[in-house]
Amino acid sequence: MDHENIAWDAGKWTTAPVSSREEGSTLVVEAAEGSDYWEKTMYGFQHSNGHSLLAPWDDDYAIEVTFQLTSFTELYDQAGLMLWHGPTQWIKAGIELNDGIPHLAVVATDEYSDWSLSAVPEWSGENITIRASRMNDAVIIRARTDTSGWRTIRVARFPYAEGKQAGPLVCSPKRAGFQVTFTRWTKSAPDSDIHVDPPIDS
Template sequence: MFKNMINWETGKWINQPLSVRQEGNHLKVVPEKGRDFWKKTLYGFEFEDGAALLADWQTDNAVEVSFLLTSFTELYDQAGILLYQGPEQWIKAGIEINDGVPQLSAVVTDGYSDWSLTAVPEWKGEEVTIRASIMKDAVIIRARTENHGWRTIRVARFPYNSGNQAGPFTCSPTRDGLEVTFTRWVFTEADQDLHVNPLM
């Protein structure tokens, strides 16, 4: 099975975090309080200043980002994967704290953002992997942990054939001190079927 492990140094930050350091194969990132990705819907504000480490994404491959769900405690603490076409078209998907519990979260933006959530309190303390794979004009977003198998969390329109970037992101809109440990960033074989899980 094709897997291209991405070195952290390969990516470029579109917004620099407060601090970043590499420990072995892991990348520890502290986002700056008050920064996020969101566009207009409900709140009226627009943010595109969250920390995201991106590389060019050839969309005939899937992309996966893994991180430890060990430090998330406060409202809107979040990390995962950002799929980026430009300031009007992007998707962030990962784990976000809401109502006091970890939630699988996806924000799909095309001029305006929408937001979907599914509570996963049983994932607390585990290593989470978020995966995105293009099929026709859509992206299939899936998530798993080392103890819980793949689940599909979103199918969203993402019809862009070129100029795409993808990689890990983290935001901490409400507090100082969040540190996220990213463990893995890979490009791998794309999904072949919506109803067939990729290999672990």
């Protein structure tokens, strides 16, 4: 299976953003101030008002989103890929700005959220692609830029064979006016092995 584009209008927002508009083949989304996803752990609070554009996803294909990093300037600015089974069973993966540095960030949630971070200062200003492919009871999450190869950033339990959705996400916990440009949303052949990099769409 070659990469196949998913139309922006194929998805439905979990929470409508301030605005979203198509500019050529891209989608520009402005997040609401205070938007986020989180369930209980450490902080005690629950947030479910982030913006995810979701369409059905099954195990026959992997899902990828690509977005521009140039607009990330404030603490917790974030965008990437949401994997969704329900309000308390989801995984968000992407880039989150912490202490002025972009980090690969994954939050895996099953009633409670966890959070993993890995700094990627060398990715500043790049286009970022996040990819998820389900294998057995888990998802393999990978990331790359236009100038670097795939990195495997998380293997997380996600045992849902049916009822899954996936698509672009953006959140702005701390400020108004945060906009992200998404350049692609595609599906492709699922991963064949965790140690084998998937092909890169040229």
